[in-house]
Amino acid sequence: MRVFLIGFMGAGKTTTGRTLARRTGSLFVDLDGRVEAGLRMKVAQVFRERGEGFFRAEESKQLTACARFGSLVVATGGGTFSLPGNRELIRRLGVSVFLDVPWGEIVLRLPAKQGERPLFGSPERALELYSERLPHYRSADLTIRPEPGEDAEALAGRLALALEAHS
16 A cells, blocks of 8 residues: 655655554655655755745656555655545555644644745744644545654554545
8 A cells, every 4th residue: 555644844754654654564755765866966955946836747757667666654744635636546556645733733843844944934924824824734535643752663663543434
């Protein structure tokens, strides 16, 4: 099964994805990491030097490459699922799971990673972006809301059960 974790920056897609992949014996793919490896540039540098459009095109290319694998867990970028073509591709390839972390929790997580997040800008801009993307996130196949204080291991366990029930 191919599982695509979606959600806003700071939702824990990479941490949860790694844990879920380990639990299920699947390959783990961090989409931003694939873009960085393919371009030999950090995401922030790609945005700065080549622009968001270039980044999104490379992101879609890397997403398409996920079709080669039968069983994998993909941590997508925060904006991946906002593009109609990416949503359709993810629907064809596997199951989308929205990690529905409340805005108040995201705000607490983001400042430490602000330099790594090219679209963060300010908390106000991040909220604007979150609000724009939320309707797309909500169209995912499954939604999992982490419990307060729940670690990645427990969340991945709940997610594995939800995926089992979904298939």
